[in-house]
Amino acid sequence: MAERVAGPEIERLIQLLARLPGLGPRSARRAALHLIRKREELLSPLADAMRVAHERILVCSACGNIDTSDLCSVCADPRRDPAIIVVVETVADLWALERVGALRARYHVLGGALSPLDGVGPSDLGLDSLPGRVEADGVREVIIAVNATVDGQTTAHYITDILSHLDVKVTRLAHGVPMGGELDYLDEGTLSAAIRQRAAF
């Protein structure tokens, strides 16, 4: 086992940082050292920001987005077209689409994709509430913006099925999205082209 290089407080900081996506033990150690060196201008404000976020974060009851108010700022924005709903797998995908800024729509965050092998069914994903939301809000277009994975495509077909009896256009992102591609990792040009060139399902 490796020698400990620091006291338990610092080791704990490193261990927690190492749990972040994209950070292994080595980069967690570098990040911890950086934070400790910049104690006043980075470590302290970061700790405050994390505490405030932890206290104030809410899940939007309308769309599943994460924000500090319910409704979230996307749902509460009056300039958005309530007749367009974009279905995404994760909040990260919603944020990726918002970064591109090509849509003035509202969202429906599933929290994942259908995965029969892993026991993830429609009721786990808030899919049950989608047709009701489409009817109640007078939605004219549902844009399916799930990942181009097998589970994502299973989910897309299921959504098309449960909306087929409603008077709503169902579209999907264009094929700029590579197979297996996750929205959050696409560059902004590819993503906005995929939105503009969306096609009927």
Ligand SMILES: [Zn+2]
């Ligand atoms: Zn919302």
